[in-house]
Amino acid sequence: MLRRLLAIAGKEIRQLKRDRLTFGMIVGVPLLQILLFGYAIDLDVRNVEAAVADHANTSLSRQLIASADASQVVKITRSASGPEELRELLDTGQIDVGIFIPPDFERRVIDGHRPVGQLLINGSDPTVERIARGLSEMPLPGQRARQLLFAPRTYYNPERRSPVNIVPALxxxxxxxxxVLFTAIAIVRERERGNLEMLITTPVKPAELMLGKITPYVLIGLIQVTLIVLVSRWLFDVPVRGSITDLYLASMFFILASLALGLTVSTFAKTQFEAMQLTVFTFLPSILLSGFMFPFEGMPRAAQWIGEVIPLTHFVRLSRGILVRGTEIGALHREIWPLLVFFAVFMVVATLRFKKRLD
Incomplete structure (x- = not known):
């Protein structure tokens, strides 16, 4: 019995050696997880994007702004003309915190019983909102801590409900x-069933085959979006503050990028099982580096650069902007073009690899 067990085990080991993809995932998945969780994921959020509107423009107010920037809680990247512009920057997702210092700042400092300014906080991400509120207890330069330095005002999710943050990104x-899974399996399934050889004999070009394969899945993806929005609205009372048409348009761009990635995966996989393995391999960094689970601002700069290449990062910003903040898609254009570039690049890669494999 032991001899037979050892024979089967030896056969399985030899098969794993020949299966390079499985062997690579045995090593690659643990390494990827430890690197992502150990290096890229940081719950201690720092340098939250912020803007300031200083209507006092005094020496003490400028010291306060410098002190807030030096705290590393926020990173002041721009100035605004007033609360209206700060709110506009929040709506478009360009900042997460707005600092407003009123003209009577000096009088408020002397009074000591009123907040000396106001914080406008993007509450769509509860972690960022919690970190930003820490500025309220920051002491004035050269003075002891006050009871309340800034009066915080949370927008979009003042109740701090987790579904409002999670469901749009979900x-x-x-x-x-x-x-990615559907399209990765689609081409491999054609190859396993022998249908691919039949398609080769037709006048259909590789690019036409690729586009034809993904077209039905665009409609399927939009149906999924409809289902998720209806259920989230009905069960979790997630708001839909923006245009549903904008949401469908943003979803279509993201679906195209995901389908292009799935087609590229299919050119590397030989079986449907390998296609599923590779899909999981692409899913892990996407979910961890996109800002879905962990605040994007808390990641190291190198991890943020990688995250900017991932389509899910841009769709998370689009969906939260449209559903939670009510932003028009035109104001979120900087999140659209990366999806289009990703789609174009990976469609070209998939088409070229598809032709190479057919030869």
Missing amino acids: IGVILHMTM
Whole structure:
């Protein structure tokens, strides 16, 4: 019995040696996880994007701004003309914190019983909102800590409800998993069933085959978006403050990028099982580096650069902007073009690799 068991085990080891993809994932998945969780994921959020509107413009107010910037809680990147512009920057997702210092700042400092300024906080991310509120207890330069330095005002999610933050981003997570998996399996299934050889003999070009394969899945993805929005609205009372048409348009761009990634995966996989393995391999960094689970601002700069290449990062910003903040898609254009570039690049890569494998 032991001899037979050892024979089967030896056969399995030899098979794993020949299966380079499985062997690579045995090593690659643990390494990827330890690197992502140990290096890229940091719950101690720092340098939250902020803007300031200083209507006092005194020496003490400038010291206060410098002190807030030096705290590393926020990173003041721009100035605003007033609360209206700060709110506009919040709506478009360009900042997460707005600092407003009123004209009677000096009088408030002397009074000592009123907040000397106001914090406008993006509450769509509860972690960022909690960190930003720490500025309220920051002491004035050269003075002891006050009871309340800034009066915080939270927008979009003042109740701090987790579904408001999670569900809009969850649309992208579900779309990424299903769209990449469906298309990765689609081409491999054609190869396993022998249908690919039949398609080669037709006048259909590789690019036409690729586009034809992904077209039905665009509609499937939009149906999934509809289902998620309806359920989240009904069960979790997640607001839909923006245009549903904008949400569908943003979802379509993300679906196209995910489908292009799935087609590229299919050119590396030989079986449907390998296609599923590679899909999981692409899913892990996407969910961890996109800002879905962990605040994007808390990641090291190198991890943020990688995250900017991931389509899910941009869709998370789009979905939260449209659903939670009510932002028009035109104001979020800087999140659209990376999705289009990603789609174009990976469609070209998939088409070229598809032709190479057919030869």
